Amino acid sequence: MALLRITSPHAHGPMSTQRVMQNVLLATVPGIIVLTHFFGFGTLVNVLFGSIVALLCESLALLLRKRPVGFYLKDCSALVTAFLLCIALPPYAPWWLITIGIASSILLAKQLYGGLGYNPFNPAMAGYVILLISFPVQMTAWAPPRGMGELPGLLEAIKACFLPASFDGITMATPLDIMRQNTGLLMEDLWQQNPQFGRWGGVGWEWANIAFLAGGAWLLYQRIFTWHAPLAMLASLSLLAALFYDGGSSASGGSPLFHLLSGATMFGAFFIVTDPVTSAVSLRGRLIYGALIGVLIYVIRVRGSYPDAVAFAVLIMNFAAPFIDYYTQPRTYGHNKKPEAK
Amino acid sequence: MRKTYDFHGGIHPPENKHQSVRTPIADAGIPPQLTVPLSQHIGAPAHPVVSIGDHVLKGQVIAEARGFVSVPKHAPSSGSVIAIEDRLIAHPSGHLAPCIVIATDGKDEWLQRQIPPDYQALKKTELIDLIRNAGIAGMGGAGFPSSVKLSVKEGTHIETLIINGTECEPYITADDILMRERADQIIEGTKILRHIIAPQETLIGVENNKPEGLAALRAAAEGTGIEIVEFPTKYPSGGEKQLIEIITGKQVPSGGLPSQVGVVCQNLGSAVAIYEAVVLGHPLISRITTVTGESVREPQNFQVLIGTPMRYLLEKAGYEAQKNNRLIMGGPMMGFTVPDSDVPIVKTTNCLLAPTESELPTPPPAQACIRCGLCAEACPVSLLPQQMFWFAQSKELEKLEEHNLFDCIECGACSYACPSNIPLVQYYRASKAEIVHLQHEHEKSEHSRIRFEARQERLDQAADEKEAKRAARKQAAEARAQQADGGAEDPIQAAIERAQAKKAAQQASGASTVSELERLEQAVVTTRKRLDTASTKLDQATAEGSDLVSALQLGVDKTRAKLEVAEQALQEFQQTPTVAPVEDSPTNAAQAAIEKAMAARASEAALSPSEKAQVQLEKLQQRLQKSQDTLARSRENGEDEKVIEALEASVARLTEKISAAQDQRNAGENA
Structure with missing residues (x-):
């Protein structure tokens, strides 16, 4: 047998892109379970149907681009996009909404830019924002959590997805919505008057956030990403919330704990902000990137006109990531100064 | 315990060191043929001093050093020279290089050895010469001549001498086994180095994955003042710059030498070779090489003669060629594949790694970079490999240099960590080569531009000179023609000019001190003289019947008139009594005052x-x-x-x- 002639290094570490993606998928499971527990099977159906659509879209794009389909599908990145977008969608979303969202994510935000690694914007968030702007009603129709109405069963959930006309679901404002629209009530009263509020955040939401935090912590432990961006985001969000909490008056934007455990905070911090492709790469860069996302989330949540802000905040900072990278190059060994940005 | 520092990044690949340290160092014996490459080090190749057919003895110099960064070569065993020609050697490029081939006679006959005097009595330069003449070149991998590293510039203050016993590459145990079996020699060699360098402190740095070696070294170093520094295992802590940072916390400036931060590093294997050279008088003709990997049945360390074919050594360890997918000289991180198992062992061959396909699989095709940053986390010199990969792909060479491409030590940690299997180091290597190539090209074109411009200037200058000469000739010819036309006009003109010049000179040379009287007298004399010459010329012209007679006559008349005027003036002046005497000139008055x-x-x-x-x-x-x-x-x-x-x-x-x-x-x- 002829000897191989290749250059060093000859050894390779155990990590692979496929494994990275599979770990991310696995880490979403606790969150999906909690969401299913509190809001019924809607999210699960979203995720399953979305995954199929995502794989189809990815295959189609790869075929059109004349790329080996199997090789690229194997990296599981399409599945990750589908999972993240479908978790963010309201449960019991109609099939066309999911399809449009996934197609936008995979085809527009990812493949049109050259596929995995070349997309400047987070595909899931790009798809989410396209849907939010195009179909605001469907996108803000959140089902009431367990205990505030009857939870539809699995069959009903499937029906809601594929025969949306026949599904007669009740929807309810999310706690973030109520908070944003609050004009005259003290926090304490707000909590008492609205059954959607739980111990710290919204009923169901707080547990979903804790579940995503757990998934994120596990990814961190697996060294899939570094702590910098998510922690910076959570820290800046908490800091702003604490600064403007003013003891819970009617003008308050909500307590830090409320913000940490509401909406997509934890999901965003550990599954969206950590998207390596679209975030800053140097460690200092990630700190800045994460912190600014936290600031934007707070500002848009409290002052903006959309109920949650993770998607917008992330997309805006996606723009800034290359710029941040440019100015945060680390100091190389044996150099006195950081590289001059020219 | 001494405080050690951490360096950025690094990885923890599977060590795979245990396989080759189960048995003691074995002697590989004398192969039938030894192929000694003339260049086994960084720097100029050695120059052969034997010819084909010569009988050589063990330890005899067969090639001399050429240049400062060069070392001589010695015959590893006795035998006869059968060829001096280009052979395939162990080099990443797989190129041929000049080698001296010796057919061994099996007697292993030593040259009359000279046991050097006690090194304590030798001067620093003599010791360095001794080390250089023993052919010792860095045995860690790069093969930098030890003598060059030891020739620290006069006046450089060296605080720390570090003996590098890190051996961070997986699989390799050559230094480990040396520590276990020859700790005394390491310490003796270190003492010699300490004697040469005279540092404030002497340290041996060892990773904590070699407990037996560490214990042996500590025992041997007892009471010598040499400190054994133990630090956590991490690849690539054995890189010289990384080791210096671990031990001293200082970073060698980019593009600089360790001596700039007061450190000299030497390899542990080199220390033993230096001991052998200085104390025993042995040149470097053999070394310890680890033979390992799943394609050899008995992985172990060998004492092997330089020039031994790899196949010979592999077979001693039970080589199973059919299982071997690639043959690596060095470790799995920075070693390179050799084209053929017939290439010889050289001074830098610390390891022969013969893995199977399952052990070190053929790399799968690279996937897209997802900018996960694992490479940046692994990089020991804090580069941004993912950004550099991007620039390398798009051939943005300037950006690459801005991102400090040339600080990359090619340790391979980024490629190891990359989840997408991107051969990052290979990209950087190629880009470096391309930049160097472009620089050469640029220098070359700059050279020819300067040459062209200089030539153009020379040509222009020559043309100008030619033109000037031609103009001068033309002018001279015209002047001659004019002279032939109206020859007499010139002499008159010349005479007038002469007179004027004389007058001017007179005035300049102190008209103030010459009295009016003298001036007038002078005028009379010169005018008379002029009249005389003019009259002579007129007589001549009249005699010759020249057509200039009338002109000359006119001149004579004019001069005569002038003479009369001058004489009159003189007379008038002499008659005037009021003229101040010469003594009363203003200078004299001043003098008197x-x-x-x-x-x-x-x-x-x-x-x-x-x-x-x-x-x-x-x-x-x-x-x-x-x-x-x-x-x-x-x-x-x-x-x-x-x-x-x-x-x-x-x-x-x-x-x-x-x-x-x-x-x-x-x-x-x-x-």
Whole structure:
């Protein structure tokens, strides 16, 4: 047998892109379970149907681009996009909404830019924002959590997805919505008057956030990403919330704990902000990137006109990531100064 | 315990070191043929000093060093030289290089060895020469001649001598086994190095994954003042710059040498080789090589002669060629594949790794970079490999340099960590080569540009000179033609010019000192002289019947008229009695005034202080009188106000001076 002639290094570490993606998928499971527990099977159906659509879209794009389909599908990145977008969608979303969202994510935000690694914007968030702007009603129709109405069963959930006309679901404002629209009530009263509020955040939401935090912590432990961006985001969000909490008056934007455990905070911090492709790469860069996302989330949540802000905040900072990278190059060994940005 | 520092990044690949340390160092024996490459180090190749057919003895010099960064080669065993030719050697490029091939006779006959005197008695330079002549080149991998590293510039202060026993590459145990079996020799070699460098402290750095070696070293170093520094295992802590950072916390400046931070590093294997050279008088003709990997049945370390074919060594360890997918010289991180198992072992061969396909699989095709940053986390020099990969792909070479591409030590940690299997180091290597190539090209084109411009200038200059010569010739020819046409005009013109020049010279050389009389006399003389020459010329012309006669006649008449004028002037001058005598020229008057003043001062000097003061006072009073007169006159005449003011001021000043002089005189009298 002829000897191989290749250059060093000859050894390779155990990590692979496929494994990275599979770990991310696995880490979403606790969150999906909690969401299913509190809001019924809607999210699960979203995720399953979305995954199929995502794989189809990815295959189609790869075929059109004349790329080996199997090789690229194997990296599981399409599945990750589908999972993240479908978790963010309201449960019991109609099939066309999911399809449009996934197609936008995979085809527009990812493949049109050259596929995995070349997309400047987070595909899931790009798809989410396209849907939010195009179909605001469907996108803000959140089902009431367990205990505030009857939870539809699995069959009903499937029906809601594929025969949306026949599904007669009740929807309810999310706690973030109520908070944003609050004009005259003290926090304490707000909590008492609205059954959607739980111990710290919204009923169901707080547990979903804790579940995503757990998934994120596990990814961190697996060294899939570094702590910098998510922690910076959570820290800046908490800091702003604490600064403007003013003891819970009617003008308050909500307590830090409320913000940490509401909406997509934890999901965003550990599954969206950590998207390596679209975030800053140097460690200092990630700190800045994460912190600014936290600031934007707070500002848009409290002052903006959309109920949650993770998607917008992330997309805006996606723009800034290359710029941040440019100015945060680390100091190389044996150099006195950081590289001059020219 | 000494404080150690951490360096950025690094990885923890599976060590796979245990396989090859189960048995002691084995002697590989003498192969039938030894192929000694002339270049086994960084720097200029050695120059052969034997010819084909020569019988050589073990330890005999067969090639001499050429240049500072070079070392000689010695015969690893006795035998005869059968070839000096290009052979395949262990080099990443797989190219051929000049080698001396020795057919061994199996007697292993030593050259008459000279045991060097006690090294303590040797001078630093003598020791370095000894090390250089023993052919010792860095045995860690790069093969930098040890003597060069030891020749620290005079005046450089070396604080720390570090012996590198890190051996961070997976699989390799050559240094580990040396520590276990030859700790005494390591310490002796280190002492010699310490003697040469004379540092403040001498340390041996070892990773904590070699407990047996560490224990042996510690025991041997007892009481020598050599400190054994243990630090956590992490790849690539054995890189010289990384090791320096671990031990001293200092970073070697980019592009600089360790001596700039007061450190000299030497490999542990080199320390043993130096011990053998300095104490035993052995040149470097063999080394310890780890033979390992799943394609050999008995992985172990061998004492092997330089020049031994790899296949010979592999077979000693139970090589199963059919299982082997690639043969690596060095470790799995920075080693390179050799084209053929017949290539010889060289001074830098610390390991022969013969893995199976399952052990080190053929790399799968690279996937897209997801910018996960695992490479940046792994990079020991804090580069941003993912950004550099991007620039390398798009051939943005300037950006690559801006991102400090040339600080990359090619350790392979980024490629190891990359989840997408991107061969990052390979990209950087290629980009570095491309940049270097472009620089060469640029230099070359710059060279030819300068050469071309210089040539152009030379040609232009030659053309100009030619043109100038031609113009000069043309002018000369024209002048000659003109002379032939109206020859006499020129001599007259020339004469006039001569006269004018003379006059000017006369005036310049001191018309002021020459009296009017002399000037007039001179004028008469010269005009007469001129008239004489003109008349002679006229006579000549008349005799020859030249057509210039009329012109010359005119000149003679004019000169005669001038002469008359001059003579008249002279006469008039002599008759005038009012003309001042020569002695009264202004210079003489000035001279007289100076003399008078000096005489006055001399007489003054003879006076006593009070008398002097008295004289001074009188003088001042006179001046005051004069000034007051002038002032009065000016007032009467109704002169300008300013003038009067100035005069008043001077009167006031003089009055003041007089009172001061009076005081002085009084003081003088009192004394």
